[in-house]
Amino acid sequence: xxxxxxxxxxxxxxxDKEAFEPLVKRYSPxxxxxxxRFFSDRLLIEDIAQEVxxxxxxxLSTYRQESPFENWLSKIAVNMCYQxxxxxxxxxLSFESDFTSQDISLVREISLGxxxxxxxxxxxxxxxxxxxxxxxxxxxxKEKVVLVLSGVxxxxxxxxxxxxxxxxxxxxxxxxxxxxxxxxxxKGLSRKDISEKRGGGHEKPM
Amino acid sequence: xxxxxxxxREKWDLYKNGTLPDIREQxxxxxxxxxxxxxxxxxxxxxxxFFLEEPYRESPPEPSPxxxxxxxxxxxxxxxxxxxxxxTEIVLARxxxxxxxxxxxxxxxxxxxxYQYTSLSQLTAQSSLEERIxxxxxxxxxxxxxxxxxxxxxxxGKQ
Numbered sequence: 001x002x003x004x005x006x007x008x009x010x011x012x013x014x015x016d017k018e019a020f021e022p023l024v025k026r027y028s029p030x031x032x033x034x035x036x037r038f039f040s041d042r043l044l045i046e047d048i049a050q051e052v053x054x055x056x057x058x059x060l061s062t063y064r065q066e067s068p069f070e071n072w073l074s075k076i077a078v079n080m081c082y083q084x085x086x087x088x089x090x091x092x093l094s095f096e097s098d099f100t101s102q103d104i105s106l107v108r109e110i111s112l113g114x115x116x117x118x119x120x121x122x123x124x125x126x127x128x129x130x131x132x133x134x135x136x137x138x139x140x141x142k143e144k145v146v147l148v149l150s151g152v153x154x155x156x157x158x159x160x161x162x163x164x165x166x167x168x169x170x171x172x173x174x175x176x177x178x179x180x181x182x183x184x185x186x187k188g189l190s191r192k193d194i195s196e197k198r199g200g201g202h203e204k205p206m
Numbered sequence: 207x208x209x210x211x212x213x214x215r216e217k218w219d220l221y222k223n224g225t226l227p228d229i230r231e232q233x234x235x236x237x238x239x240x241x242x243x244x245x246x247x248x249x250x251x252x253x254x255x256f257f258l259e260e261p262y263r264e265s266p267p268e269p270s271p272x273x274x275x276x277x278x279x280x281x282x283x284x285x286x287x288x289x290x291x292x293x294t295e296i297v298l299a300r301x302x303x304x305x306x307x308x309x310x311x312x313x314x315x316x317x318x319x320x321y322q323y324t325s326l327s328q329l330t331a332q333s334s335l336e337e338r339i340x341x342x343x344x345x346x347x348x349x350x351x352x353x354x355x356x357x358x359x360x361x362x363g364k365q
Contacts, residue, residue, distance in 0.1 A: 012286070013286065015286075017281055017282070020281060021274065021278065024274060024277060025274065028269050028273070029266070032266045032267060032268070032269060033266045035266075036262075036266035036267065037262055042267050045266070045267060046269070046270060046273060049269070049273070050273070050276065050277055050280065053277055054277070054280060054281070054284055057281055057284060057286070058284050058285070058286060060286055061286055110253045110256070111239070111246055111249045111250050111253055112236060112239050112240070112249070122264075125264060129262070129264075132258060132262075147258060148262070151255055151258050151259045152258070152259050152262045179254060182254060182258065183250055183251060183254055186250050186254070187247060187250055190246065190250070
């Protein structure tokens, strides 16, 4: 662990609240990055990040200095995001009306390989993110966390298992189930697109 | 699998990265994907990771100017908690996880106690009859004595 971190933590534990500030400044980019993986609303990201640091401070005495402080803080951040995701209402019933024709054509473009990684179109990326968030609404909180940690953060099954306090097998099962569900939603959207093209179905205004 | 499907899947990575050297091949893959539902399903599977990961590659927002000041003021009202969570806290936090374990312990205890009680009562009944025979209890019927002896022989025989 960083020796500076150790010094600041020791000072915090002896009652010096000012010593927590350098830790917050050092690790806020990491915390913001994690929270941003799960939420796009800026105010919500700030709120959750505040909660993460408050919890870290009040629980500082439980931190065993065997692993880096950053890892311990990340665990708090992921768990905090998980708690927030659990409180959000899951909406499985409005699948048909959730997606706009813009979403559907984007799904189609992705499957045809015409939207490529690193595409420099920020507007398209925003649409893509909104679409992924709508898809994610149809997954459970646990499925979302596992998908994001494995896909976006690039964590291994073992790392996710340790972070989420689950067995590695459980993580694998959740990941498989989540991918399958997301894939079925994408296929469903594609079918919707085809049936609309064939039957000239009603399109939701954008 | 049809040859066209096989070719499409073999060339998928190059096609997706836009690095297929022949423009006609690129066109052929695209046309095939538009008509073949099996290859569309394959393409969705292959695109899923990209689909789920790509929008998150943008940089996270920076903390707002008053983020640190706000956090600092909130920290003033918070204190460090004790070194370890107390037993009550653990039970309250993870109580629902302990329910099956507690239920199993209770069932095992009840089974063990009822088994002990049954064995003990049988043993007491047997030994009290033996004592009455040994001390020549006049109230005992001959048939009871005979039954006790035969029962004992049978049980000895079994052993």
